[in-house]
Amino acid sequence: MTKGIKIFGEGKYAAAEPQQFIDRTGQLVRHVKGQYEPIPVGEAYAFFHCGASRDEIKTRLPRIRELTQTPSELELYLYEGNKIFKKLKGDSKLDAMSEDIREAGINYLLHGYYPTQTNKQTADELAAVMINLYGSGIFGDDNKFARAIVYKDKNEYVFRE
Numbered sequence: 001m002t003k004g005i006k007i008f009g010e011g012k013y014a015a016a017e018p019q020q021f022i023d024r025t026g027q028l029v030r031h032v033k034g035q036y037e038p039i040p041v042g043e044a045y046a047f048f049h050c051g052a053s054r055d056e057i058k059t060r061l062p063r064i065r066e067l068t069q070t071p072s073e074l075e076l077y078l079y080e081g082n083k084i085f086k087k088l089k090g091d092s093k094l095d096a097m098s099e100d101i102r103e104a105g106i107n108y109l110l111h112g113y114y115p116t117q118t119n120k121q122t123a124d125e126l127a128a129v130m131i132n133l134y135g136s137g138i139f140g141d142d143n144k145f146a147r148a149i150v151y152k153d154k155n156e157y158v159f160r161e
Helices: 054-068 083-088 091-105 119-135
Strands: 020-021 028-030 039-048 075-080 110-115 147-153 155-159
Touching: 039 091, 039 119, 054 110, 054 119, 083 091, 083 110, 091 119, 091 147, 110 119, 119 147
Parallel strands: none
Antiparallel strands: 020 028, 028 039, 039 110, 039 147, 075 110, 147 155
């Protein structure tokens, strides 16, 4: 029995999980076909609370990307519930934030990768997506729009304002 290999991205920036790693400088990089040097990959996290189902959010994301004019290279991965905390386990600083995330009632994580861009630029794109997601009416009337966008700057995580 062979285990499936997770592929990050599509098109020219697609890479298997072992081809994406943190280099000696602390930058997330990816080896891609046709490139001799690894390319930098921006990474950011958008944590939010939403009463809608995961399928409903995923259905709206393509239209939101279109309205936001999100670059096609921006990769978005949506995690719900306990899968958020499994995703954060690999990084001790993010894992330390897990308790605050639980207490805030966060139930979704939108994880973004943006090849050839910085972590801050990735966070900016995620912020635009989140603004349009909120504007789509998916959050309903409960007015409980809690969100936090986090990216790594050097060795510290920064909350995007």
